[in-house]
Amino acid sequence: MLEFKSVKIKKSDDLNFILGQAHFIKTVEDIYEVLVTKVPGIKFGMSFCEASGKCLIRSEGTDEELKRLAIENAKAIGAGHSFIIFLKDCYPINVLNAIKNIEEVCSIYCASANPTEVIIAETEQGRGIMGVIDGFSPRGEEKEKDVVWRKDLLRKIGYKL
Numbered sequence: 641m642l643e644f645k646s647v648k649i650k651k652s653d654d655l656n657f658i659l660g661q662a663h664f665i666k667t668v669e670d671i672y673e674v675l676v677t678k679v680p681g682i683k684f685g686m687s688f689c690e691a692s693g694k695c696l697i698r699s700e701g702t703d704e705e706l707k708r709l710a711i712e713n714a715k716a717i718g719a720g721h722s723f724i725i726f727l728k729d730c731y732p733i734n735v736l737n738a739i740k741n742i743e744e745v746c747s748i749y750c751a752s753a754n755p756t757e758v759i760i761a762e763t764e765q766g767r768g769i770m771g772v773i774d775g776f777s778p779r780g781e782e783k784e785k786d787v788v789w790r791k792d793l794l795r796k797i798g799y800k801l
Contacts, residue, residue: 642763644770647716649724649756651709656732656753658725659717659772664744665690665698667723672700674738675725682735683728685710691720691766703728717758719767721746733799750774 651657668688675682685706687699697714701707706726713724727735732751739745750756754775761770782790794800 642761645760645762646773647758647760649713649758650716651713651726653753654728655706655709656727656730656751657713657756658727658732658736658739658748659750659756659758659769660723660739660748661719661721661746661769662688662723662742662744663721663746665693667742667744668698668700670742670744671723671725671739674742675735676702678735678738679730682730684725684730686723686725687711687714688723689714689718689720695720717760717767717769719760719769722769 649657649659668686671686675684683703683706685699685701685703685708687697687707687710690696690698697711699707699711701710706728709726710724714722717724725739736748736751740748749758749769750772752774756775757773759770759772761768791800
């Protein structure tokens, strides 16, 4: 038996999230340490789906609401060794490379604030993430006014001089 499913990430429009895969129970503590040292005062919640032993959803965070949201989404995805992190008042660009450098992190599927669907394959053994649909399909090509808007946005949010 092999079945494909789509799981929508549940979140408010103002939240960013990171979805990835790791391979060891200490992922929860290592991601926590990276986030709080990379961005002092960061607000986040994360969950990790343990894939052996008790197969529990492990969670940590600095914000209880975001932690509950991470648990809810981890339950819906249900893929072994997957993790999801919700960020408030912070962008993935601030922490993504540090997370990628954690020894047990295998891959990152998505880092986004967009509406996202996670494509899941399910067998009798369990579930795995096949990929994601991040946002929407392109609606056209960038024009000169769009270039100006993009550059202005990056300066407005402090990523360019």
